Amino acid sequence: MTLPTIYYLSQFKVDHFFKVIFGFLFLFSFYLLYLGVNLNFDRDAFSYFFNPVISYDIGFISLSIILLCYSFYDRTKLSYLYLFFSLVVMFLLILHGSRGTWVGLPFVFFGLIFFYYKTQIKKIFIMIALVLIFTLTNLMLPNSPILKRVDNLQEDTLQITNNNYQNSSGLRLYMWKNAISYFKSSPIFGVGLYEIEAKNCELNKQGKLPTCFQHLHSIYFNELAAHGLFGIFGLFLTFFSSLIFFIKNIFNKEGLIKNISISGCVFVVYYMFCGLTEYYLFFLNTTYLFYWIVASLMSFIIIGSRVSIAKKL
Numbered sequence: 471m472t473l474p475t476i477y478y479l480s481q482f483k484v485d486h487f488f489k490v491i492f493g494f495l496f497l498f499s500f501y502l503l504y505l506g507v508n509l510n511f512d513r514d515a516f517s518y519f520f521n522p523v524i525s526y527d528i529g530f531i532s533l534s535i536i537l538l539c540y541s542f543y544d545r546t547k548l549s550y551l552y553l554f555f556s557l558v559v560m561f562l563l564i565l566h567g568s569r570g571t572w573v574g575l576p577f578v579f580f581g582l583i584f585f586y587y588k589t590q591i592k593k594i595f596i597m598i599a600l601v602l603i604f605t606l607t608n609l610m611l612p613n614s615p616i617l618k619r620v621d622n623l624q625e626d627t628l629q630i631t632n633n634n635y636q637n638s639s640g641l642r643l644y645m646w647k648n649a650i651s652y653f654k655s656s657p658i659f660g661v662g663l664y665e666i667e668a669k670n671c672e673l674n675k676q677g678k679l680p681t682c683f684q685h686l687h688s689i690y691f692n693e694l695a696a697h698g699l700f701g702i703f704g705l706f707l708t709f710f711s712s713l714i715f716f717i718k719n720i721f722n723k724e725g726l727i728k729n730i731s732i733s734g735c736v737f738v739v740y741y742m743f744c745g746l747t748e749y750y751l752f753f754l755n756t757t758y759l760f761y762w763i764v765a766s767l768m769s770f771i772i773i774g775s776r777v778s779i780a781k782k783l
Contacts, residue, residue, distance in 0.1 A: 474769040484726060484770050488540045491533055492552055495559050498530065502562040511565040511615040525753040527568040528744050534560045535578055535740055536733045536763060542586045542593055543729035553593055554600070561604045565615045569623065574743030581736050641679065642687045642747060645670075649691035653698065660698035689745035712738050712764050719771050727774045734767040 476482075509515040513523060520526035534556040541552035564572065579601065587594055608614045626639035635644045648669070652661045661669075663685075671682040686692040693701035716734035719727055741750075741760055750756040 472769075473765050474772045477766075477769050478773050484540075484730065484774075487766060487770070488537060488544075488552070491537050492548075492555065495530075495534060495537060496551075496555050499555055499558050499562065502559065506562055506565060509566075513566045513568070513615075513619075516566045522753065523566070524568050524570060524748050525750050525756045527563050527571045528741070528748070528750050529756050529759050531560055531563055531571050531575075532737060532740055532759065532763070534563075536737050536767075538578070538597075539582065539733035539736055540729065542582060542590045543725060549593075550596070553596060557597065557600050557604075565608075569619055570744055570747040573746060574740040577739055577743065578736050581732070581739075585732055636680070644678070645683070645686045646688060646691045648673075649686050649688075649695040652695035656698055658698045658700065660694070660696045660701055663696045666692070666696055685749040687749055688747060689749050689751050692749045692751075709738055709742055712768075715768060715771075719775075722775075724774060727771055730767050730770050730774070734764065734771075737763060737767070 505516070505519060517523045537552050538556040538560075541549045541556065543549075544552060560575075579597065582597065583594055608616045611617070622637075623639065626637040629635075629637050630640045630643065635641060652666065652669070655661065666686060667682070667684045670679055670684070670686075673679040674682045686695060689705060690702065693705045697704070713735060716731045716738070719731040720735060722728045722731065744750060
């Protein structure tokens with residue numbers, strides 16, 4: 471039985487789907503606030519509760535993103551709570567500084583502004599105001615967690631210019647350079663995941679890597695090295711087949727189908743951005759979440775399209 475059939479027969483509607491996500495994020499926001507204050511939003515301390523912390527950040531922020539998108543369709547007063555708490559969870563996760571999760575957020579905000587500035591200008595202003603308040607507050611705080619991560623990036627850049635790659639950014643550049651070398655040695659099928667881990671462990675023994683990394687901190691470089699052209703083709707097929715489906719429905723006259731399609735596009739592109747510096751496909755939670763969300767959004771579009779056709783007959 472396919473997912474659209476399950477949703478249709480069980481009468482599990484779009485509204486139910488997003489209310490479940492909202493209920494979870496609502497409760498989760500208070501837990502994040504409590505944990506953040508007690509741990510001073512320290513990323514290393516967070517890793518004791520969420521390990522690896524980056525996979526949890528990507529997963530929960532991506533859930534916040536699709537709820538934020540849906541808030542621009544919903545016309546009830548509840549939509550403002552969707553908007554507010556989706557941003558709150560996003561901000562609380564940003565505070566402990568997983569920089570890889572920040573890269574795709576400007577695309578999310580600009581995408582929503584582009585599609586809804588004519589019809590939902592009030593919510594656009596609220597979203598922009600909350601983002602500005604959060605950003606400016608962090609710029610003014612003396613011990614801002616975000617500014618600390620920005621300072622770390624500047625220090626990394628300075629060290630790299632001095633040929634010192636023993637830092638977060640430098641190690642990534644070093645491993646990506648190795649990935650190209652591995653790809654050249656086996657361009658069609660790649661060297662395999664286990665071989666990458668073995669090579670990283672050998673580099674760790676030589677003192678070139680601080681630990682025995684199991685991957686290369688980028689889904690693109692990792693797939694290219696581990697599975698060659700077949701791997702990178704399969705990865706892009708996953709992303710772009712989903713994007714093509716959503717883009718085909720993004721200008722649908724039915725408002726709900728259009729909103730779900732926008733949500734799908736934003737969600738997939740955000741995952742693509744996060745993959746630039748992280749290999750989240752190594753972790754089951756982010757992988758399963760990606761396919762569940764994409765499949766669910768596709769299912770609602772298929773159901774909505776068929777119901778609209780049936781009404782016209």
